[in-house]
Amino acid sequence: MRADRLLSIMLLLxxxxxxxxxxxxxxxxxxxxxxxxxMEALSCAGIPVVAERGTGGGWSLxxxxxxxxxxxxxxxxxxxxxxxxxxxxxxxxxxxxxEAALLKLLAALPAVRRQDAEYVxxxxxxxxxxxxxxxxxxxxxxxxxxxxxxxxKICFTYLRGETLVERVVDPLGLVAKGSTWxxxxxxxxxxxxxxxxxxxxxxxxxxxxxxxxxxDLAAYWAQSSRDFTSSLRWYLATIQAAPDxxxxxxxxxxxxxxxxxxxxxxxxxITFQLGFDTPYEACAYIMSFGDQVEVLEPAELRAEIxxxxxxxxxHYSGKNSV
Numbered sequence: 077m078r079a080d081r082l083l084s085i086m087l088l089l090x091x092x093x094x095x096x097x098x099x100x101x102x103x104x105x106x107x108x109x110x111x112x113x114x115m116e117a118l119s120c121a122g123i124p125v126v127a128e129r130g131t132g133g134g135w136s137l138x139x140x141x142x143x144x145x146x147x148x149x150x151x152x153x154x155x156x157x158x159x160x161x162x163x164x165x166x167x168x169x170x171x172x173x174x175e176a177a178l179l180k181l182l183a184a185l186p187a188v189r190r191q192d193a194e195y196v197x198x199x200x201x202x203x204x205x206x207x208x209x210x211x212x213x214x215x216x217x218x219x220x221x222x223x224x225x226x227x228x229k230i231c232f233t234y235l236r237g238e239t240l241v242e243r244v245v246d247p248l249g250l251v252a253k254g255s256t257w258x259x260x261x262x263x264x265x266x267x268x269x270x271x272x273x274x275x276x277x278x279x280x281x282x283x284x285x286x287x288x289x290x291x292d293l294a295a296y297w298a299q300s301s302r303d304f305t306s307s308l309r310w311y312l313a314t315i316q317a318a319p320d321x322x323x324x325x326x327x328x329x330x331x332x333x334x335x336x337x338x339x340x341x342x343x344x345x346i347t348f349q350l351g352f353d354t355p356y357e358a359c360a361y362i363m364s365f366g367d368q369v370e371v372l373e374p375a376e377l378r379a380e381i382x383x384x385x386x387x388x389x390x391h392y393s394g395k396n397s398v
Contacts, residue, residue, distance in 0.1 A: 079108070080174055082114055082157070086123065087180065096134040106225055109287070110359045156181065156193075164252045167217060179193035212256065212273035219278040220259055223247045229285055230261075234270060243270075246285040249293040260293060275321060296328040310351030313358045314373040319344050331361065347372070359384065 081104055088095060088103060095103075096112045104111070115135060118125050124138040156178070164173040216232060223230045224247045231244045245261035245268070252258075257272035262285075301325045310333060317325055325334075325348065333351035340347065352358040359380055362369050 078114070078117075080170065080177060082118055082121075083181070084177060085111075085114055085118065086137070089125070089135060093135045094128070094132075094136040100135065103166075107227055109227075153278070163255055167214065167252070167257065168221060169218065213259055214272045216275040216278040217250075217257060217272055220247055220250060220272065220275075223278075223280045224249060226280070227284055227287055229281040229283045230278050231281055232270075233276045235274045235276055240276065244281070246287075246362055248287065248291060251293070251297050260296060262288070267300075268297060296312070311353065311355050311358055312349060312351055312374075313362065313371060313377055314347065314349045315362060315369050315371050316340070316345045316347045317365070317370075318368045319346070321365050322346055324365075355380070 082193055084104060085100060085216050088100065097108045097115075100111045101108045107278060115125050115127070126138055128134060128136065165174045220230065222228075229244060230247050231242065233240050233242050243261050243263065245260075247258075247259060247261045248267075249260045250257060250272070251260060251269075259270045259275070261268055261270065331352075334348060337349075338347040350358070352361070355377065360378075362371060363381055363384065371381060
């Protein structure tokens with residue numbers, strides 16, 4: 077989203093030569109404070125934006141760069157035309173706007189650079205959705221988005237387990253994790269994350285809030301994700317697997333965490349320490365291998381599998397052969 081806005085600022089300055097922060101804020105529907113932060117980001121990225129004070133002043137690109145805005149190299153152009161998660165833009169109501177902006181950029185490129193953009197878009201397609209994604213209803217997203225742009229507080233009802241709770245928060249940003257949206261907000265000075273699909277209703281309040289100057293959405297989310305992962309309580313199982321089972325274990329590693337690997341040179345069997353979410357998942361997964369996998373630890377998991385195997389044997393032994 078921010079990349080689209082930075083690109084829009086560059087195109088607006090290219091067309092209008094000079095614009096004030098207020099004009100840019102009105103055009104892009106953000107606050108003037110956001111425009112100033114965007115200008116700092118452009119400057120840090122090497123884009124020569126210049127601020128002129130006084131009557132007739134505003135933001136502009138230096139003349140040499142303005143007349144040669146398309147001095148983007150091949151890889152920079154390819155990056156712009158690859159980074160388009162369409163479902164995320166559609167959720168935000170920006171898919172058509174994004175397509176229009178890229179079309180304008182494409183038309184502004186010199187012929188040789190236009191070929192670079194068309195070349196990569198015909199040869200690489202990025203699909204950020206997973207195979208098992210379920211579309212979630214997110215009726216509150218437009219309200220959250222508007223409140224974030226206007227830096228206004230929101231009041232929402234949130235489904236926590238089976239209970240509805242009400243919260244008044246300062247909405248700082250939205251994060252798309254795959255196809256799942258999260259709201260990052262400040263509550264009494266503490267940062268919290270809320271799954272947008274669990275927000276049952278939301279309304280924007282008249283009260284505004286002051287956005288923390290040192291808040292970085294991407295940095296917060298990265299740290300929050302690390303904290304969440306490290307807080308998970310893994311159920312550890314030590315197994316040894318026959319060589320024929322190893323490829324399948326690696327192929328399904330998204331279901332668990334591989335902690336340790338050892339190879340028994342004499343037998344060829346490989347010892348793994350796997351981290352599962354629950355003992356039930358560990359038991360079900362390991363039993364699916366039959367005699368190709370043996371549990372070494374913990375003892376209670378060995379006992380559970382032994383008992384289940386006996387129940388299965390008893391069940392089928394009592395059936396008449398067909």
